[in-house]
Amino acid sequence: AQKVTQAQTEISVVEKEDVTLDCVYETRDTTYYLFWYKQPPSGELVFLIRRNSFDEQNEISGRYSWNFQKSTSSFNFTITASQVVDSAVYFCALSGAFGNEKLTFGTGTRLTIIP
Amino acid sequence: DTGVSQDPRHKITKRGQNVTFRCDPISEHNRLYWYRQTLGQGPEFLTYFQNEAQLEKSRLLSDRFSAERPKGSFSTLEIQRTEQGDSAMYLCASSSTSGKTYNEQFFGPGTRLTVL
Numbered sequence: 001a002q003k004v005t006q007a008q009t010e011i012s013v014v015e016k017e018d019v020t021l022d023c024v025y026e027t028r029d030t031t032y033y034l035f036w037y038k039q040p041p042s043g044e045l046v047f048l049i050r051r052n053s054f055d056e057q058n059e060i061s062g063r064y065s066w067n068f069q070k071s072t073s074s075f076n077f078t079i080t081a082s083q084v085v086d087s088a089v090y091f092c093a094l095s096g097a098f099g100n101e102k103l104t105f106g107t108g109t110r111l112t113i114i115p
Numbered sequence: 116d117t118g119v120s121q122d123p124r125h126k127i128t129k130r131g132q133n134v135t136f137r138c139d140p141i142s143e144h145n146r147l148y149w150y151r152q153t154l155g156q157g158p159e160f161l162t163y164f165q166n167e168a169q170l171e172k173s174r175l176l177s178d179r180f181s182a183e184r185p186k187g188s189f190s191t192l193e194i195q196r197t198e199q200g201d202s203a204m205y206l207c208a209s210s211s212t213s214g215k216t217y218n219e220q221f222f223g224p225g226t227r228l229t230v231l
Contacts, residue, residue, distance in 0.1 A: 004157075033218055045158070045206065045222035091157050101210070101218045102148065102171065105157030 002027045004094050006106035013082055014114050021077045021109045023092030029053075034068065034075040035093040035103065045091070051075065079111075087113045117141060119223035121207050127229045128197055135193045136226045140209030147190050148220060149182060150206040151175065158206050164190060165212070197230045204228075 003026040013019045025034065036048040049059065051068055059066045063080045079086055089110045093103040120139045128134050140147045145166050150158035161180070162172045166187040176182075179197075184190040194201055204227050208220040 035220075037222075042224075043204065043227075044224045045208075047219060047221055050219050093157070095218060097218070099170070101146070101212075101220075102160040102163060103150070103158070103208075103220060104160070107155070107157050 002029075002032075002094050002096065002104040004092050004104055004106035006092055006109050008109045009107070010110045010112070012112040012114055015084060016081050018078060018080050019082055019111065021079075021090050021092075021111065023075045023077065023106060025073050025075065025092070025094045027094060027096070029096045029100070031097040033095045033097065033101075035095070036066065036075075036077050037091045037093065037105075038088045039091060039108070040088040048077075082113045084113045084115050087111060119207055119209050119221055121205075121223040121226050123226055124224060125227050125229075127231065129231050130199060131196055133193065133195045134197060134228065135191055136205055136207075136228075137189060137191050138207030138209075138223060139189045140207070141221060142188075144209035144211050144221075145187070146210045146212055146220075147184055148208040148210070149190070149192055150208065152204040152206055152225070153202075161192075194228075197228075199230045202228055202230045 005024045032053045034051045038046040065078045067076045089108045091105050091108045093105045095101045095103050122137045148163040149161040152158040164184040179195045182192045204225045206225045207223045210220045
């Protein structure tokens with residue numbers, strides 16, 4: 001069975017601070033995919049990133065960066081120089097492959113950026 | 116707009132009534148997924164289609180739930196004899212099984228169901 005744990009239920013930071021959201025996963029699959037989604041107050045889930053289990057390179061996209069470490073089964077997400085518009089619930093998710101692509105989500109981290 | 120669309124966005128019904136939701140995926144996507152999200156939780160998988168074939172159903176999907184994707188394009192999710200426990204946000208997502216965007220699941224805005 002697959003499992004995703006987001007231990008941080010809520011985080012508040014002051015605008016312009018950096019913040020890291022933690023994600024730990026469990027799977028027995030050798031091929032799997034990790035995702036991050038943003039859910040703003042409007043409610044729609046916004047796709048941010050998908051990484052496969054064979055690519056441990058860190059990725060940076062603007063103020064966002066992701067750190068994938070298989071050794072610790074973690075896929076953490078850092079927002080640099082946070083902005084009020086970053087306030088949302090962020091979900092980490094895991095899927096398998098080869099017919100097992102359904103997503104297993106964590107319980108989410110509510111991020112509040114204080115102006 | 117070529118994203119995933121869902122209709123209706125909100126549905127209020129009385130216990131025991133039947134409801135049907137519709138999802139229109141991104142046109143070039145062959146996979147379509149249904150998830151359910153309750154307050155304070157992450158979405159949970161319900162079922163998915165590849166083209167018109169329904170390939171997997173979660174144990175969460177009781178026999179009161181049925182989903183179809185008759186022509187491999189839009190999908191419908193029907194709940195019969197609704198119960199208050201069915202109140203949730205029903206999310207649809209679509210993805211492709213090929214190319215650089217393999218398995219990138221894009222979600223629609225959801226249908227929020229309230230059962231009174």
